[in-house]
Amino acid sequence: MLIRNIKVLVVDDVNLMCDFLYGVTNKIIGCQALKAPDGKTASDFLQNEAIDLLITDIEMKAPSGLELVQRLRAGMFGSTSHDIPIIIFSGNAYREFIEQSIAFDVNDFLVKPITSAQLTKKIQYHLQHDKVIAPAAHYMDLMANLAIAPDTEPEPDRRLRVAIVRELPETKAKSAEQIEVEDTKSAQKDFLIWPENATTGYFQLDRRMRNFAFLLSCFHNVFVGNCKPIAIESERKRACEASDYLFHIAKNIKNKDQRLDFWLLYQQRLEKLKPLALELSNVNIKHHSQVLLLLKRLAYWWTQSCSRPIIELNENKQDTGYD
Amino acid sequence: MINSADPPILDISILIEMYGDSHADTIIPALVGFRDEATDYTEQLQQAAQQQDVAEIARLSHSLKGMCGLVGACQFMLLCQKIEDAARQWNQQRLTDYLPTFEPAWRVLLAELKSNLRQLGHA
Numbered sequence: 062m063l064i065r066n067i068k069v070l071v072v073d074d075v076n077l078m079c080d081f082l083y084g085v086t087n088k089i090i091g092c093q094a095l096k097a098p099d100g101k102t103a104s105d106f107l108q109n110e111a112i113d114l115l116i117t118d119i120e121m122k123a124p125s126g127l128e129l130v131q132r133l134r135a136g137m138f139g140s141t142s143h144d145i146p147i148i149i150f151s152g153n154a155y156r157e158f159i160e161q162s163i164a165f166d167v168n169d170f171l172v173k174p175i176t177s178a179q180l181t182k183k184i185q186y187h188l189q190h191d192k193v194i195a196p197a198a199h200y201m202d203l204m205a206n207l208a209i210a211p212d213t214e215p216e217p218d219r220r221l222r223v224a225i226v227r228e229l230p231e232t233k234a235k236s237a238e239q240i241e242v243e244d245t246k247s248a249q250k251d252f253l254i255w256p257e258n259a260t261t262g263y264f265q266l267d268r269r270m271r272n273f274a275f276l277l278s279c280f281h282n283v284f285v286g287n288c289k290p291i292a293i294e295s296e297r298k299r300a301c302e303a304s305d306y307l308f309h310i311a312k313n314i315k316n317k318d319q320r321l322d323f324w325l326l327y328q329q330r331l332e333k334l335k336p337l338a339l340e341l342s343n344v345n346i347k348h349h350s351q352v353l354l355l356l357k358r359l360a361y362w363w364t365q366s367c368s369r370p371i372i373e374l375n376e377n378k379q380d381t382g383y384d
Numbered sequence: 385m386i387n388s389a390d391p392p393i394l395d396i397s398i399l400i401e402m403y404g405d406s407h408a409d410t411i412i413p414a415l416v417g418f419r420d421e422a423t424d425y426t427e428q429l430q431q432a433a434q435q436q437d438v439a440e441i442a443r444l445s446h447s448l449k450g451m452c453g454l455v456g457a458c459q460f461m462l463l464c465q466k467i468e469d470a471a472r473q474w475n476q477q478r479l480t481d482y483l484p485t486f487e488p489a490w491r492v493l494l495a496e497l498k499s500n501l502r503q504l505g506h507a
Contacts, residue, residue, distance in 0.1 A: 075447050077417045081403070081454060120446060152450040174453035177404035 066093035067188060067264045068110060072103040072117040072126065073150070082116055082150065085177040089184055100124035107138035111313050112145060113264050114188060119151045119158055127161055131204050134165045136197030140313055142265065142306065144194035146187035165200060168192050191268065196302060252278035253363045259372045262323065269310045273303040274363065281356055284346065293346050304338040330366045337362060391458035393496040398456030412506045418455045419497050422448060426490050433483050442471035460493045
């Protein structure tokens with residue numbers, strides 16, 4: 062049975078607005094809304110529940126919506142992944158808020174008021190489209206920089222300009238290695254494939270599996286494409302992080318779930334993945350044949366894992382894809 | 385004074401569009417919820433105005449503006465927007481102009497809410 066809930070946390074200190082968000086979200090098939098009237102309650106939810114999507118107001122008493130976003134992206138909440146979709150829902154579109162939201166890779170920035178139909182579409186869109194989110198450490202550094210900035214540069218306007226200049230080179234000036242990696246990625250993406258409409262029955266687990274497949278494919282592609290070692294190492298690191306996340310999320314969900322048959326099988330698959338993941342993190346990329354052999358074993362693991370009864374094709378795909 | 389160019393005091397069609405539902409079961413709780421919560425916010429805002437707490441005025445008018453937008457309280461929303469802008473800009477002159485109109489505008493909206501709720505069969 063593929064009935065799983067996608068947990069959507071809605072945060073707004075105005076009860077009327079919070080109830081509105083809660084009502085709209087709960088009407089979306091597959092979604093279970095949780096509501097928090099303040100940042101503190103929201104933090105507790107993020108800490109103790111595996112939230113799949115966050116919708117938050119910005120202007121609240123501390124912690125504000127932006128603080129929540131920063132902490133979430135920096136991976137400071139135990140049960141919630143740092144890379145879940147985040148939708149900011151605010152009455153004001155101030156430049157400062159938008160810039161910070163962009164810096165912390167917020168998925169969307171909605172300005173109130175918004176109709177239930179528009180909001181529903183946005184939620185469905187972000188549940189179905191992954192955005193590439195940097196590792197948590199990146200946002201942790203960003204938070205540290207933001208905390209330091211006021212002391213070093215006291216004038217607000219100047220600080221803003223410096224912040225923009227600091228961000229631009231990272232996005233615009235891609236290194237040759239990055240371009241090489243991206244070209245290779247676009248040319249070959251299908252080393253591992255997550256079947257269309259496939260689901261384990263768990264939204265977060267599907268995301269992790271899909272992400273793992275994608276990043277391992279990236280590693281495979283840069284490796285067989287003979288890219289520079291720095292690019293291969295970078296992709297290897299990301300693939301290892303993806304497997305770590307897969308273990309982490311699986312453990313979180315398993316602890317709170319009663320689908321024993323599924324978890325028995327899935328746990329067996331994870332046990333088989335463990336040594337492969339360890340080898341992936343340690344293998345010497347100069348040893349071409351070893352890496353190729355490891356990739357073959359990983360592909361075999363993937364084939365074995367992406368089959369019934371661990372995954373099912375979601376034939377009744379509607380709205381979020383989870384019924 | 386309200387002239388013909390003014391937006392409606394309360395436009396229920398906006399509320400219906402926002403909630404995507406025209407049933408009384410949706411509209412009445414939304415209007416009652418708005419009335420109760422906004423009453424609380426307006427009282428706090430008046431208190432903040434007396435204490436000349438501009439940051440609090442900005443925060444409260446911002447929240448009120450959002451609530452008004454959700455239920456279609458157009459005129460009051462515009463006033464809250466003006467107060468919020470003035471407070472954020474620390475524009476004392478404009479605050480002095482707008483704040484005295486706040487309480488009368490709220491009373492007009494309350495009367496309109498009462499009338500609409502009565503029409504919808506809410507006691």
